[in-house]
Amino acid sequence: MTNQTVIAGGTAVTEDGIFPADVVIEGERIVALTTPGAGPPDAARIDATDYLVLPGGIDVHTHFEEPDPELLEGFTTGGMAAAAGGITTVVEMPQAHPTTTTADLLRDKIALVERNAVIDMALYGGVIGEPSQDSAELERMAAAGAAAFKSFMASSSPFFPAVDHAQLFQAMRTIAPLGLPYALHAEDGALLADGLRRIQAAGRVDPMAHAESRPPLVETVAVGVALALAEQTGCHVHLCHVASADALRLIRDAKARGVHATAETCPQYLLLNTDDLCRLKGFARCAPAVREQAEVDRIWPYVLDGTIDLLSSDHSPYPIERKQVGDGDIFQAPLGLSGVQTLLPACFDAAVHQRGMEPERFVRLVAANPARIFGLYPRKGTIRPGSDADLVLFDPWQRWTIRDEDAHHRQKWTPYAGKEITGRVRRTIRRGQTIFEAAPDGPGRVTAQPGSGRFLPGAYGAPKA
């Protein structure tokens, strides 16, 4: 008798190719890929006929926000939504109460992961710059297991002060030798403040006032600064949620020169546009703002040509009542959208079905590249012997409609409600255990228990193999 399980009859997709294979798992790991039917005969079987077998998705930009006295999301419900969307690992942002800016606070958060998580989680450390934060604290956070660092280049919240150019330069010099990515919310603080001041002075509170107050140029300028400092310091800079085609051109050119830069974008900059902002009002308010369709059309080629390394959700939970306030004054709606549950299927539809991207390229964007960039590869992000058995059984042809009531996250709304897409997660397996199974209709069932998710240390703090 064996304690192995075979995921049988499916089509495996890795960054290197797409091929019929049975995936043999034992305990928490993948132990073999075999030709169909050649697996151990006495193993348990999970039928994957007609399904793609993808590596578990990795979303490197979530705000599940623990600790948070209001509990707008939390690691349990956030992870349940992730599992239902084929995401088995997230890298959680440092925004919380308090913001994660010290090694002690990071250790407190690791304890919360171990208590509440249902999927595997890595964590960012927050960088607020000297003199508020001793630069030695960054190394302490790396040693405590942070997978990456994060700063804002424009003021976002009083709890997470932005860094100015000098602080950014200093932080990059500190982070470069640590070998961890430094993720940036790249909007220029001065241009953004001026844009907001002008629009609000004109009395504008309509949805477009939000978009017009922070046009793509606000991002392009900040990305230019970040790339120049990264080139000077050798720091690995990771540009979050890029939604400016001109910024992407700068990133592409910088990469070609050898600057250590990586970039992500989010579904809200690929699937939504300013018509959706006018329709959804506060429910489409995020930063950067969703773009005109002409800008969206200029961003897509950078997804297809690999300038954009990965897709993330920037999942940010806000209650319906607080988003509704944007109906009267767009600026009163908090910034952020639900998205972790829809990231993988909605982007598969948009990239693979609608734009002809090969499934193996898509897997690079949602699994292999995020794993590599955040120091989790090859434990995560691929299907190979020795890797964690994080797998998604995905029906690429099932047509379905995204609905608010199917959300597993705490705030039951999605900006994609009513959207019909092709391709659905049927089953999610995390370290060998089925944690989500789809139902023929309705939200499906998440079976992972709080505390079954695991903390994943970053490349600096991880024990060396």
Ligand SMILES: [Zn+2]
């Ligand atoms: Zn964010």
